Amino acid sequence: MMVNLKINNIDVTVPENTTILDAAKANNIAIPTLCYYPDLRINSDCRICSVEIVGKKGLSTSCSTLVTEGMQVKTHTPRVINARKTITELLLANHDADCTACAKNMNCELQKLANVLGIDENRFARVLEVRPIDDHNPSLIRNSNRCIKCGRCIDVCRNIQGVNVLEAMNRGHDILISPPFGKYLSDEFCTFCGQCSSVCPVGAIIEKDETATVWNALHDPQKHVIVQVAPAIRVSLGEELGQKPGTIVTGKLVAALKLLGFTKVFDTDFTADLTIIEEGSELIKRITTGGVLPMTTSCCPGWINFAETYYPEILDHISSCKSPQQMFGALAKTYYAQKENIDPASIFVVSIMPCTAKKYEAKRSEMGSTENNLDVDVVLTTREAGKMLRQMGVEFENLSEMEFDKPFGTTTGAAAIFGTTGGVMEAALRTVYEIVNKKPLAVLDFVEVRGMKGIKEASVDLGGKTVKVAVAHTLANAKIIAEQIKNHESPYAFIEVMCCPGGCIGGGGQPYGTISKTRTDRLASLYAVDVAMPLRKSHENPDINKLYSDFLGSPLAKLSHELLHTKYQPKRRH
């Protein structure tokens, strides 16, 4: 059914159940919003999107009001404009608006709003009560002084991730978005997925910026600084630098990182291939020797943090493989150091990840290094990498494409799709199927495990046995999977879990403004990368085979075990 209404005296026809906000947008009027975020619940708390509906006394929020037949909406009457300005001034009066000293400067929705509304003075007194900043973890910084209480972070943490670490404490003017009782994120078993930082409209939750450390390392003559780039970055860094969502920038990003001064630019896809060999071997071993099943993937640090805290009883079900990031770090400071004859202590490994939890992962005690010599020294998010390139003034679009460096440069399509939900599963199945069944796959694409559905299932024939597998993304879905395992009701043998919506392409460290559409664009590009690769199965990567013959021996063997595997410990909830 279509509904006819008038917006600013212009006839408009939209489908029923359309909000006024969407109806206006479809007719080329963008009503300003603040708390509204396309993928999240409608809170209508900020009241910025208020409009006048002829015949109604007060103003109505366009984000939450559905159109009705014959409705007459006025989006920009003086009354409406004054209301929007007044509310924005109220918010600014209780906000640390030192914009030029904020990581979100020029990227802040409140700042943009003030600009669009043309606010040139604030009639209201400054009432900000300065509160302490929570930077007691390696991943995220919460600065309540910038918080405008829009509720997005609460929603994403509670309803998308099912973790529920944040809540609106107190009431009225004293309201404070915080972990319960004003504790730190690190006290409350935040998984550091960073989805809150991704949706925060202002600079109240941001990743811990480590760009300065990287600049220092790059200019330290004692250091051999190398960088690894996660699969999802090649389809999101371009977007961070102003290109269309999903633009594939693999070759340009290598060139750009060279310009920054990295001695070698490597591909985390290489250790993604390695992960498939190790994890695939582990799965086959568990299936054939009566090991603990189902086995879940272990690449995602948000999932590991979640399981350790909320489901410690299922830790044996998690693959013992380190993540590709940490496998890379371990090899960089052993294999690579030996091969290139460099003192491991001088090697400085930087990762570019779509993820804030990776910062936490790199600093974990399990990662087999002393505190002074981490396997991965610094993790930068996509956004921080973009920041460094802007600082450098790199004209990204003009760069000629370059190839990743050896020995961690030859990769497969299977590794590329690690960056999306279903990708690790598909990559694993391509390899495990061929190893177990000793015959090539007729079709490489496992379409059942692709796409944005929360939990996907597939069955695969392994040595005459039908094995059920599943793929889950977002922690709310991971929770369903974990409950099944905990209650011994899981029908699966192998489960891929990624903590962010869409997997790493929707990671908490990805460019701001990520919504379903952006995730779908990035996802499609990763599959395009896969199809374009000459090799699409991890076990066919010649440099992986060389790594085993030259250095590691065989999968799951002693050295592989030492460098590439680990074990996670339960964390007690308070």
Added chain:
Amino acid sequence: MIEKKIISKRFDKIDPYSIADYIATGGYKPLIKAMTGERIDILSEVEKSRLRGRGGAGFPVAIKMMALAKEAASVKYIVCNADEGEPGNFKDRAIMEKDPHSILEGMIITAYATRATKGYIYIRCEYDKSIEIMRHAVDEARKNHFLGLKIDKIDFDFDIEIRLGAGSYVCGEEFALLESIEGKTGRTRVKPPFPTSVGLFGKPTEINNVETFANIPVIVDMGGDEFAKIGTKSSTGTKLLSLSGNVNNKGVYEIPFGIPIKTVIDELGGGVPDSRALKMVQLGGACGPIIPRYLLDMIIDFDRFDEFESKTGSGAIIVMDDRWDIFDILLRNVDFFKHESCGKCAPCREGHNQLARLLRKFTDRKATVKDLISIESLARVMHQTSLCGLGQTSPTSIISTLRYFREDYIDRLESLEV
């Protein structure tokens, strides 16, 4: 005598702890009549009565009732809002403490008419005597088969549970109240959907004020048409008033709609003590308008109150004599709302703090003409954009005094320079 005692007819005449007293004075007869006797159409009687909600907003009760009756859900709730927290209001307490079964009877009849399955009474925790009496009344009603399974031997099950507030004013707002019953922080929800479609625990729910429910047995008893003859065209029946402030006889009074405020103050309240001059009256409570003496001929009537765009209809009349400065009252009001705002929506959360600061500039004689413009603009924006009734109505005292006592503001300006 201007009083008309329909709702308060049993006040101080029966023992509130005795269901026998209630029954002996005609109680539960309307319920039996509605359920078994003449099988009257309760919904159409309520519609004919044109009863409007007694919590303050005056919403037509039949519309809510019919909306709930239409819902097909197998679980539906009736909620009685007994969180009487608006300053200056104490009439619901009088009903609970003097005629508790009339509320229960109204809830049971409403439930029967709408096929609701369970009822809740949400009472503010400070009302300990009300809580004790209502709990006792529910037990007694259950023992006498007016509540529980197969009420009065017909095929209808309905029970009532009493829940207590924890001191928050905003929990009197219907959605915050539902959230509170659900065990969550008392903050309102986005509407629509309205409670009659998605209410308590996500189920269709009708929420009415205590006095509204107490009217239902009366309507069933006398018939909707008869009921509608009482009062005025737009406001039928009687109204319980909470009369307080500078009057000789403070208390709860029941009058038919249509009586002038001045008559209530003079005849029932016995006028202002010590022969002082009456300066102003605040209607409805802290969220209501402050009106000057010359407007007191105004009759008590929802339509007349509508022009204030506030919840004026709860029946509170707070009388203030000439010793009061409007800013004393305004600051008390605003500080109260600043403390009670839930903090969910921006205009209410941030606005009250700024209103209080601006008002203090007036009391400190530091205000400028710009501040005068700012306070007026802010009060209107809060009224027009706040998410729930709290922020929408809390600026009413400022908006109304800017209209009727503007000279008091201008007197406090530091200078008249623009």
